[in-house]
Every structure is written in C-alpha cells, then in structure tokens.
Amino acid sequence: MSEFDAASIASPAQPPTTPDGFAEDPSAPSPISPEGRGHRALPRVIALANQKGGVGKTTTTVNIGAALAEMGLRTLIIDLDPQGNASTGLGIENRGLEKSMYHVMLHDEPLENVVEPTDVRNLFVAPASLDLAGAEIELVPAFSREQRLKRAIDAVVSDYDYVLIDCPPSLGLLTVNGLAAAHEVMVPIQCEYYALEGLGQLLRNVDLVKRNLNPTLDMSTILCVMYDARTKLSGQVVSEVREHFGEKVLRSVIPRSVRLSEAPSFGQPITTFDPRSRGAIAYRDAAKELNNGTL
Numbered sequence: 262m263s264e265f266d267a268a269s270i271a272s273p274a275q276p277p278t279t280p281d282g283f284a285e286d287p288s289a290p291s292p293i294s295p296e297g298r299g300h301r302a303l304p305r306v307i308a309l310a311n312q313k314g315g316v317g318k319t320t321t322t323v324n325i326g327a328a329l330a331e332m333g334l335r336t337l338i339i340d341l342d343p344q345g346n347a348s349t350g351l352g353i354e355n356r357g358l359e360k361s362m363y364h365v366m367l368h369d370e371p372l373e374n375v376v377e378p379t380d381v382r383n384l385f386v387a388p389a390s391l392d393l394a395g396a397e398i399e400l401v402p403a404f405s406r407e408q409r410l411k412r413a414i415d416a417v418v419s420d421y422d423y424v425l426i427d428c429p430p431s432l433g434l435l436t437v438n439g440l441a442a443a444h445e446v447m448v449p450i451q452c453e454y455y456a457l458e459g460l461g462q463l464l465r466n467v468d469l470v471k472r473n474l475n476p477t478l479d480m481s482t483i484l485c486v487m488y489d490a491r492t493k494l495s496g497q498v499v500s501e502v503r504e505h506f507g508e509k510v511l512r513s514v515i516p517r518s519v520r521l522s523e524a525p526s527f528g529q530p531i532t533t534f535d536p537r538s539r540g541a542i543a544y545r546d547a548a549k550e551l552n553n554g555t556l
C-alpha cells in the first residue's frame with residue numbers, strides 16, 4: 262500500500278468527471294451532504310497547509326482571502342511563513358516591521374497590535390518577516406509552544422468571519438501552531454507530477470495534531486491549482502484527487518495563469534490586479550464554494 266493509500270481519510274468517490282476533470286455531471290447528487298462540506302458557521306479559522314514548497318499555498322490564501330473580503334466577509338490573513346510572501350503579496354513592506362507574527366509567537370504580543378489593513382476593504386493581514394525563521398528553534402523550549410497561535414487568535418476571532426493561516430512549507434512547530442489553531446485545514450494540490458507525494462505525511466500530521474492538540478480539526482477542503490488544460494496530466498491528477506477525497510475537493514479548479522504569478526509583485530491579489538482574468542474568476546468561484554458549501 263502506498264503512503265498515500267495508507268491515509269484512510271478518503272471519502273466515497275464522486276461521480277466520474279469528464280476527461281478534463283472540470284465538468285459536473287448534471288445527474289450527480291448535490292454537493293451538500295452530511296459527509297460533504299456543507300455550510301459552516303462563521304467565524305471559520307482555516308490553515309492552508311502542504312509541506313511541499315511552491316504548490317500554491319500563499320497564492321490561494323491571498324486570493325481566496327481577497328475574494329471572501331469582496332463578498333463582504335471580514336477576513337484576516339495570518340502570515341505564518343518567514344518568507345513573508347502573503348504579506349508582500351498584499352502590499353505590506355515587511356522589512357523593518359516593528360511588530361510582526363514573530364512577536365506574537367515569541368513575545369506574547371497581542372495579535373490585534375500587528376494586524377494591518379490592506380488596500381482591499383474587509384481584508385487584513387498579520388504580517389511575517391524573516392525573524393520568524395528563528396521561531397522554529399526559539400519555540401522549542403517555550404511554554405505551551407504548540408498553542409501560542411491558538412491563544413492569539415482566540416482573542417481576536419470574533420472580529421472576523423474568516424481567519425486564513427498561510428503555513429510555511431514544513432511540518433515544524435510553526436505549521437503545528439497553524440494546525441492547532443485552526444478549525445479546518447485546506448490543502449492546495451498542484452495538478453502536476455508527484456502532486457500526491459508527501460500528502461500521506463501531511464495527513465498523518467493533521468491526525469497527530471487532532472489526537473493530541475485539537476480534537477475537532479477537520480481536513481475539510483482540497484483545491485486543485487495550477488491546472489493546465491493543455492495537458493492530459495492535469496485532468497488525471499484532478500480525477501485521482503477526486504477519487505481519493507470525494508466531496509472535500511472543491512469543484513472549482515484554479516488554472517495555471519501568468520497573471521496569478523504576476524499579481525504579488527504589484528502587492529495586489531488577482532481580484533484587484535486583473536479582476537476579469539481567469540484566475541480571478543476561478544478564485545472567486547472557489548471562495549463562494551468554500552463559503553456556501555456549494556457553487
């Protein structure tokens with residue numbers, strides 16, 4: 262049995278999709294079912310995690326966050342990655358920040374003191390800077406080291422509808438804090454070779470956190486990203502992911518698009534950088550689906 266198969270969280274397979282992996286079968290049952298994603302009560306705290314690097318965690322956090330904010334939902338993005346890409350991608354100059362997530366994680370700084378507004382109404386960010394890299398080590402001897410983010414979020418969560426946590430590409434203490442603080446985990450999966458590699462390890466970690474720190478944690482949502490309609494492989498990956506994870510997989514699929522990769526260097530989410538682009542439309546659909554439980 263492969264590492265991936267060993268992860269026994271797969272729910273019943275969905276009805277078959279067309280070869281491009283996109284189409285919905287009109288005779289398919291409603292995506293809302295007791296086991297499905299359904300409508301969930303706000304506020305929701307969602308960790309975006311995948312220990313693989315460069316799979317679209319930050320792009321998804323920023324753009325789903327912006328799309329939710331556009332829908333009128335107050336959304337806080339927590340940048341838990343020392344690379345600080347979610348912060349800079351939202352136009353926050355994170356070099357020389359006086360207070361950042363480092364201070365929240367290591368020096369008990371209240372989260373509300375580091376939150377910055379963005380150019381998007383209803384969208385806020387708690388920025389990270391490079392010093393957060395030291396947190397993985399500095400946290401090791403710290404008191405209640407796995408629950409620091411949870412305590413910080415608990416104090417502000419009632420101010421928001423959504424809190425999205427952009428986790429770093431590792432399964433270290435920062436990601437454990439993200440998983441311990443969240444109600445749900447959302448996993449972006451790249452529609453490429455080896456997309457599922459390492460997923461078993463992520464799922465085992467989610468399970469460990471669930472058993473030891475956060476019993477109600479739910480790996481609720483999977484989003485297929487970087488879909489390339491020109492390749493057969495993309496469709497195959499989407500089908501395989503749907504087979505394993507059923508209704509946890511959003512029907513919306515995010516296309517590979519240069520505009521999505523350009524937006525961060527302008528400090529903007531795709532929804533304002535190029536509001537009518539394919540990427541913006543796809544992330545809006547994904548956000549709607551996440552919020553309503555259906556498209």
Ligand SMILES: Nc1ncnc2c1ncn2[C@@H]1O[C@H](COP(=O)(O)OP(=O)(O)OP(=O)(O)O)[C@@H](O)[C@H]1O
Binds near residue numbers: 429519
């Ligand atoms: N749908 C897409 N189309 C084209 N490029 C994309 C898409 N999604 C993400 N990218 C680009 O791929 C790269 C990796 O994406 P991103 O930074 O979101 O991944 P990540 O999982 O957060 O990475 P890390 O593990 O380093 O934190 C970035 O350069 C980003 O602009």
Ligand SMILES: [Mg+2]
Binds near residue numbers: 318319320342427429
């Ligand atoms: Mg990232």
